[in-house]
Amino acid sequence: MHDISEGSSVGKRILHDFGYFGHFLHMHAGGRAGKQYVLIRLLKSGGSLTQRELQEVGGTASASMSEVLAKLESEGLIERVPLETDARQRMVRLTSAGAAKATDIEAHRLRFEKDALSPLSEEEQGELAGMLDRVAAHWRQIEDKERVAVHE
Numbered sequence: 001m002h003d004i005s006e007g008s009s010v011g012k013r014i015l016h017d018f019g020y021f022g023h024f025l026h027m028h029a030g031g032r033a034g035k036q037y038v039l040i041r042l043l044k045s046g047g048s049l050t051q052r053e054l055q056e057v058g059g060t061a062s063a064s065m066s067e068v069l070a071k072l073e074s075e076g077l078i079e080r081v082p083l084e085t086d087a088r089q090r091m092v093r094l095t096s097a098g099a100a101k102a103t104d105i106e107a108h109r110l111r112f113e114k115d116a117l118s119p120l121s122e123e124e125q126g127e128l129a130g131m132l133d134r135v136a137a138h139w140r141q142i143e144d145k146e147r148v149a150v151h152e
Helices: 009-028 035-044 050-056 063-073 096-115 120-149
Strands: 048-050 078-083 090-094
Touching: 035 050, 035 063, 035 090, 035 096, 048 050, 050 063, 050 078, 050 090, 078 096, 090 096, 096 120
Parallel strands: none
Antiparallel strands: 048 090, 078 090
8 A cells, every 4th residue: 555665664654645645635635826726715705816815825926826827717717807906916706617616626625524534533533633733833843943054
Protein backbone atom coordinates (compact mmCIF):
# COMPACT_ATOMS: atom_id res chain seq x y z
CA MET A 1 0.00 0.00 0.00
CA HIS A 2 2.92 2.37 0.67
CA ASP A 3 5.49 3.31 -1.96
CA ILE A 4 8.24 3.24 0.66
CA SER A 5 10.34 0.30 1.71
CA GLU A 6 9.04 -2.05 4.38
CA GLY A 7 11.97 -1.24 6.69
CA SER A 8 11.14 2.50 6.79
CA SER A 9 10.53 4.23 10.07
CA VAL A 10 7.07 5.12 11.28
CA GLY A 11 8.02 8.78 10.87
CA LYS A 12 8.79 8.26 7.18
CA ARG A 13 5.46 6.45 6.72
CA ILE A 14 3.59 9.33 8.33
CA LEU A 15 5.37 11.96 6.25
CA HIS A 16 4.75 9.89 3.12
CA ASP A 17 1.05 9.74 3.98
CA PHE A 18 0.99 13.51 4.62
CA GLY A 19 2.42 13.95 1.13
CA TYR A 20 -0.31 11.75 -0.34
CA PHE A 21 -3.01 13.61 1.60
CA GLY A 22 -1.67 16.96 0.39
CA HIS A 23 -1.56 15.76 -3.21
CA PHE A 24 -5.05 14.25 -2.95
CA LEU A 25 -6.56 17.40 -1.45
CA HIS A 26 -4.84 19.64 -3.99
CA MET A 27 -6.02 17.54 -6.92
CA HIS A 28 -9.56 17.11 -5.64
CA ALA A 29 -10.13 20.49 -4.00
CA GLY A 30 -8.30 22.65 -6.52
CA GLY A 31 -5.71 24.10 -4.21
CA ARG A 32 -5.95 27.63 -2.87
CA ALA A 33 -6.22 29.37 -6.19
CA GLY A 34 -7.54 26.78 -8.62
CA LYS A 35 -10.77 26.95 -10.56
CA GLN A 36 -12.74 25.02 -7.93
CA TYR A 37 -11.51 27.29 -5.15
CA VAL A 38 -12.50 30.43 -7.06
CA LEU A 39 -15.95 29.10 -7.90
CA ILE A 40 -16.63 28.10 -4.26
CA ARG A 41 -15.28 31.44 -2.97
CA LEU A 42 -17.59 33.32 -5.33
CA LEU A 43 -20.57 31.14 -4.38
CA LYS A 44 -19.96 31.72 -0.66
CA SER A 45 -19.63 35.47 -1.28
CA GLY A 46 -23.03 35.82 -2.88
CA GLY A 47 -21.84 35.27 -6.44
CA SER A 48 -19.37 38.12 -6.92
CA LEU A 49 -16.12 39.61 -5.64
CA THR A 50 -13.56 41.94 -7.08
CA GLN A 51 -10.55 40.32 -8.68
CA ARG A 52 -8.38 41.93 -5.98
CA GLU A 53 -10.54 40.43 -3.19
CA LEU A 54 -10.25 36.97 -4.75
CA GLN A 55 -6.51 37.39 -5.00
CA GLU A 56 -6.15 38.52 -1.38
CA VAL A 57 -8.38 35.78 0.05
CA GLY A 58 -6.50 33.10 -1.87
CA GLY A 59 -3.11 34.67 -1.26
CA THR A 60 -2.14 34.27 -4.90
CA ALA A 61 -0.16 36.33 -7.36
CA SER A 62 -2.03 38.59 -9.75
CA ALA A 63 -0.79 36.69 -12.83
CA SER A 64 -1.85 33.32 -11.39
CA MET A 65 -5.33 34.61 -10.52
CA SER A 66 -5.69 36.19 -13.96
CA GLU A 67 -4.84 32.87 -15.60
CA VAL A 68 -7.42 30.97 -13.53
CA LEU A 69 -10.07 33.62 -14.19
CA ALA A 70 -9.36 33.59 -17.93
CA LYS A 71 -9.93 29.82 -17.98
CA LEU A 72 -13.17 30.13 -16.01
CA GLU A 73 -14.34 32.94 -18.27
CA SER A 74 -13.60 30.95 -21.43
CA GLU A 75 -15.62 28.07 -19.97
CA GLY A 76 -18.57 30.43 -19.42
CA LEU A 77 -18.49 29.98 -15.63
CA ILE A 78 -17.69 33.60 -14.71
CA GLU A 79 -17.82 37.04 -16.21
CA ARG A 80 -15.54 39.96 -15.46
CA VAL A 81 -16.89 43.49 -15.67
CA PRO A 82 -15.20 46.81 -14.89
CA LEU A 83 -16.20 48.44 -11.60
CA GLU A 84 -18.20 51.62 -12.06
CA THR A 85 -16.03 53.39 -9.46
CA ASP A 86 -12.67 52.22 -10.89
CA ALA A 87 -12.51 50.88 -14.44
CA ARG A 88 -9.06 49.38 -13.72
CA GLN A 89 -10.64 46.95 -11.25
CA ARG A 90 -12.86 44.07 -12.33
CA MET A 91 -15.87 42.56 -10.61
CA VAL A 92 -15.87 38.78 -11.01
CA ARG A 93 -19.36 37.26 -11.13
CA LEU A 94 -20.60 33.72 -11.39
CA THR A 95 -22.73 32.98 -14.42
CA SER A 96 -25.71 30.67 -13.95
CA ALA A 97 -23.55 27.82 -15.29
CA GLY A 98 -20.80 28.84 -12.84
CA ALA A 99 -23.22 28.89 -9.91
CA ALA A 100 -24.48 25.42 -10.85
CA LYS A 101 -20.91 24.11 -11.15
CA ALA A 102 -19.93 25.70 -7.81
CA THR A 103 -22.99 24.16 -6.14
CA ASP A 104 -22.02 20.72 -7.51
CA ILE A 105 -18.42 21.16 -6.32
CA GLU A 106 -19.58 22.21 -2.86
CA ALA A 107 -21.96 19.23 -2.61
CA HIS A 108 -19.12 16.89 -3.61
CA ARG A 109 -16.83 18.49 -1.03
CA LEU A 110 -19.43 18.07 1.72
CA ARG A 111 -19.94 14.39 0.79
CA PHE A 112 -16.18 13.88 0.85
CA GLU A 113 -15.86 15.58 4.26
CA LYS A 114 -18.60 13.34 5.64
CA ASP A 115 -17.01 10.16 4.28
CA ALA A 116 -13.27 10.94 4.42
CA LEU A 117 -12.77 9.99 8.06
CA SER A 118 -15.52 7.41 8.33
CA PRO A 119 -13.03 4.58 9.10
CA LEU A 120 -12.38 6.32 12.43
CA SER A 121 -14.75 6.59 15.37
CA GLU A 122 -15.67 10.08 16.62
CA GLU A 123 -13.27 9.57 19.53
CA GLU A 124 -10.45 8.56 17.17
CA GLN A 125 -11.19 11.57 14.96
CA GLY A 126 -10.91 13.84 18.00
CA GLU A 127 -7.62 12.25 19.00
CA LEU A 128 -6.27 12.56 15.45
CA ALA A 129 -7.34 16.22 15.28
CA GLY A 130 -5.50 16.95 18.51
CA MET A 131 -2.35 15.20 17.33
CA LEU A 132 -2.44 16.99 13.96
CA ASP A 133 -2.95 20.34 15.72
CA ARG A 134 0.23 19.69 17.74
CA VAL A 135 2.20 18.70 14.63
CA ALA A 136 0.92 21.76 12.74
CA ALA A 137 1.90 24.06 15.62
CA HIS A 138 5.37 22.51 15.67
CA TRP A 139 5.73 22.90 11.89
CA ARG A 140 4.74 26.58 12.24
CA GLN A 141 7.56 26.98 14.78
CA ILE A 142 10.00 25.34 12.37
CA GLU A 143 8.80 27.65 9.60
CA ASP A 144 9.17 30.71 11.86
CA LYS A 145 12.73 29.69 12.82
CA GLU A 146 13.64 29.18 9.15
CA ARG A 147 12.15 32.54 8.23
CA VAL A 148 14.21 34.25 10.95
CA ALA A 149 17.37 32.40 9.87
CA VAL A 150 16.92 33.55 6.27
CA HIS A 151 16.64 37.20 7.35
CA GLU A 152 19.74 37.10 9.60
